Amino acid sequence: MTREILISEVGPRDGLQSIKTIMPTPAKKAWITALAASGLREIEVGSFVPPHLLPQLADTAEIVAHALTIPHLTVAVLVPNRHGAEAAIKAGAHKLTIPFSASETHSLKNVRRTHAQMLDEVRSIVALLRALPANRRPKFEGGMSTAFGCTYEGDVPADKVVRLAQELREAGCDEVGLSDSVGYANPAQIRDLVVRVRDVVGRDAFAGLHLHNTRGLGLANVVAGLEVGVEIFDSSMAGIGGCPFAPGATGNIVTEDLVFMLESMGLHTGVDLTKLFEARKILAAAVPTEELYGYVPAAGLPLGYRASAAGAR
Amino acid sequence: MTREILISEVGPRDGLQSIKTIMPTPAKKAWITALAASGLREIEVGSFVPPHLLPQLADTAEIVAHALTIPHLTVAVLVPNRHGAEAAIKAGAHKLTIPFSASETHSLKNVRRTHAQMLDEVRSIVALLRALPANRRPKFEGGMSTAFGCTYEGDVPADKVVRLAQELREAGCDEVGLSDSVGYANPAQIRDLVVRVRDVVGRDAFAGLHLHNTRGLGLANVVAGLEVGVEIFDSSMAGIGGCPFAPGATGNIVTEDLVFMLESMGLHTGVDLTKLFEARKILAAAVPTEELYGYVPAAGLPLGYRASAAGAR
Numbered sequence: 001m002t003r004e005i006l007i008s009e010v011g012p013r014d015g016l017q018s019i020k021t022i023m024p025t026p027a028k029k030a031w032i033t034a035l036a037a038s039g040l041r042e043i044e045v046g047s048f049v050p051p052h053l054l055p056q057l058a059d060t061a062e063i064v065a066h067a068l069t070i071p072h073l074t075v076a077v078l079v080p081n082r083h084g085a086e087a088a089i090k091a092g093a094h095k096l097t098i099p100f101s102a103s104e105t106h107s108l109k110n111v112r113r114t115h116a117q118m119l120d121e122v123r124s125i126v127a128l129l130r131a132l133p134a135n136r137r138p139k140f141e142g143g144m145s146t147a148f149g150c151t152y153e154g155d156v157p158a159d160k161v162v163r164l165a166q167e168l169r170e171a172g173c174d175e176v177g178l179s180d181s182v183g184y185a186n187p188a189q190i191r192d193l194v195v196r197v198r199d200v201v202g203r204d205a206f207a208g209l210h211l212h213n214t215r216g217l218g219l220a221n222v223v224a225g226l227e228v229g230v231e232i233f234d235s236s237m238a239g240i241g242g243c244p245f246a247p248g249a250t251g252n253i254v255t256e257d258l259v260f261m262l263e264s265m266g267l268h269t270g271v272d273l274t275k276l277f278e279a280r281k282i283l284a285a286a287v288p289t290e291e292l293y294g295y296v297p298a299a300g301l302p303l304g305y306r307a308s309a310a311g312a313r
Numbered sequence: 314m315t316r317e318i319l320i321s322e323v324g325p326r327d328g329l330q331s332i333k334t335i336m337p338t339p340a341k342k343a344w345i346t347a348l349a350a351s352g353l354r355e356i357e358v359g360s361f362v363p364p365h366l367l368p369q370l371a372d373t374a375e376i377v378a379h380a381l382t383i384p385h386l387t388v389a390v391l392v393p394n395r396h397g398a399e400a401a402i403k404a405g406a407h408k409l410t411i412p413f414s415a416s417e418t419h420s421l422k423n424v425r426r427t428h429a430q431m432l433d434e435v436r437s438i439v440a441l442l443r444a445l446p447a448n449r450r451p452k453f454e455g456g457m458s459t460a461f462g463c464t465y466e467g468d469v470p471a472d473k474v475v476r477l478a479q480e481l482r483e484a485g486c487d488e489v490g491l492s493d494s495v496g497y498a499n500p501a502q503i504r505d506l507v508v509r510v511r512d513v514v515g516r517d518a519f520a521g522l523h524l525h526n527t528r529g530l531g532l533a534n535v536v537a538g539l540e541v542g543v544e545i546f547d548s549s550m551a552g553i554g555g556c557p558f559a560p561g562a563t564g565n566i567v568t569e570d571l572v573f574m575l576e577s578m579g580l581h582t583g584v585d586l587t588k589l590f591e592a593r594k595i596l597a598a599a600v601p602t603e604e605l606y607g608y609v610p611a612a613g614l615p616l617g618y619r620a621s622a623a624g625a626r
Contacts, residue, residue: 154617184615186577187536215615216570216608217577220532223500227540257529264499264530295529302497302528304467 005267006042006232007258008208009035011283012063013044013078014234014252015241016056019290025059027286029066034279035237036067039271040255042074043067044097044234048084064091078143080111085125089138096129097141097177097207098122100168102161103150106181110145115164119171126172141175141207142168147193149184158193166200177207177232180221183214187224194228208232211253213239213293218253219261226267233258237276237283239293254294256280263307273307317581319355319545320571321521322348324596325376326357326391327547327565328554329369332603338372340599342379347592348550349380352584353568355387356380357410357547361397377404391456393424398438402451409442410454410490410520411435413481415474416463419494423458428477432484439485454488454520455481460506462497471506479513490520490545493534496527500537507541521545524566526552526606531566532574539580546571550589550596552606567607569593576620586620 012032016023023031035043045067046060060077067075076095079085088096100118101107107118122142129137146153147161165176178197190209198206209225211218211233222233236252259271277297284292325345329336336344348356358380359373373390380388389408392398401409413431414420420431435455442450459466460474478489491510503522511519522538524531524546535546549565572584590610597605 149615149617151616154615182615183612186574187539188578214608214612215573216567217532217574219530220536220574223533223536226500254529260528261499261530261533265501295527299496299527302462302467302495303464304462 003266003268004231005226005262005269006208007040007255007262007269007271008042008044008076008232008234009040009237009255010044010210010234010252011035011236011238011240011255013047013057015236015238017047017054018241019056019287021287021290022056023286025062027282028059028063031279031282031286032063032067033070034275034282036070036073038273038275038279039269041072041270042076042095044076044078047078047080048087048091049078049080061087061091064088064093068092079125081121082124082128085128089128089132093138095139095141096125097143098125098173099143099145099179100164101145101150101181102156102164103146103153105152106146106150109152119167122168122171122173130172139174140172141177142171142173143177143179143207143210144168144197145179145181145210147178148180148189149182151182158189158196161193162196162200165197169201169205173205175205175207176201177210177234179210179234180212181210183212183217185211185221186217187220190221190224191228194225194230206230206232208234210234213251213253219257222253222258222261226265238280238297240283240287240290251293254296256294257296260296260301264305273301316579317544317583318539318575319521320353320568320575320582320584321355321357321389321545321547322353322550322568323357323523323547323565324348324549324551324553324568326360326370328549328551330360330367331554332369332600334600334603335369336599338375340595341372341376344592344595344599345376345380346383347588347595349383349386351586351588351592352582354385354583355389355408357389357391360391360393361400361404362391362393374400374404377401377406381405392438394434395437395441398441402441402445406451408452408454409438410456411438411486412456412458412492413477414458414463414494415469415477416459416466418465419459419463422465432480435481435484435486443485452487453485454490455484455486456490456492456520456523457481457510458492458494458523460491461493461502462495464495471502471509474506475509475513478510482514482518486518488518488520489514490523490547492523492547493525494523496525496530498524498534499530500533503534503537504541507538507543519543519545521547523547526564526566532570535566535571535574539578551593551610553596553600553603564606567609569607570609573609573614577618586614
């Protein structure tokens, strides 16, 4: 089992996009600073979508500019299309992720594009990126949403996900990740699909798992991912977030609980839980009417808890 | 990985003992009937403790008598001491579990006995059981609580748990189970301790895992248990319960979510989720002021969900 795990914090994007409250820009900046100060090395700080669609993320360019001032932080953003990618490149983001729904029904509802149209969009962004000097070229991930099932289509066959992952790589994505956008995944499915997708995209090009806790299996699915060597997990502080286009989907897995679990297992996340709880206070103060989740923040740390040291006691 | 999993429902004991409401006896009977009708093959229906300590379970003898009328159901009860064991034998329970705290501090607070005193109690109960005709002799489990940590002592060393498990077997327990009474366990620890304890007590004498979800790791710990071949898990409908003597401990893992996860993975529990939700309605009606937990009851089943068939799609 791998010992170093990268947690990619998606709260400022996936979390904030799906709550009603619009977090003020200064609060976002303070929150992101606190998240990075806790030891999180990658944060998805926003999304370059039209402001009328997601007013919560209208300040993404300014947020990226702020995040870029934080040393050693990978600044990631979501881009739904070429237009968004242009804005992300202009802002200087280190990493761009384009959501690509394995379920074509979900793709049509989410971004109004078929798979073929989305692959064209991907190729167009890749052309844009390849025209940049190598040292200014952000990394480009295809984030395969509804990879484990879809609220419109139900089952999404693994064969289809594997084929689409290959097509995303062939279209020029540097990495492909798998998202359980609607909380349908189970641990057996995680193991199977991760192994198969990694086989076709290549081990170094697997961007990890983006899991939701809709049916309470989020951390169980992380354990299954760890079993097959996954080293990158997305999560959201306080589990805020979800997908406004996927009915029934609640929040991402909770960063605080994820860090606790991994560190308890003796895995290294680089994240200091005490500092993470400080960042949670900033979030709580900035969105006081929103529900915050998380078991460890509620129950507290076990007596005698030691980060990265407990493991198998 | 094993395909058949036994879920031991502990809601009528661990659940009801730690909520304020006293569930009326007829409601308990209807609930237990409905739990069994959903396919649950083992239910811990009560505890033979003095009624002034746990008035919620004062009707255990009557509940056992009712449960014994349900075909193919293993009727389990908790017994804190020889006196309780006598009552359990008189009532005709199929299985007796004595809680034995790996943490001596917890043992003293919970049952006011040292480890040595508890082992004497175990031996005394074993003598009682061995005096019975073999065909009327209930099975006797030592349920090792605080096996993964204690709110009073913090870490509980694995070596100590392994030694105590061996002592429980030598004292005559048919089986030894491991309980994370206070929600301290992590998946790495589960894997390690299960393997070590099973080595000393014998594979057939390992009574499985009793997990709490205090820090949200309940199902993640189940996945770790499955990895090392655990076939028996305790859980509580709606996650009600906990330990009144362990500050900070909330409920057991939720039966509904556990069944969903296992069946989604292609494992067989024999439990029908639709019927389980019917049993939950009976519980909800009988304890209307108590908080019920569970993600799957809230989010609903995935579109196209098939029990024991989804697995790795």
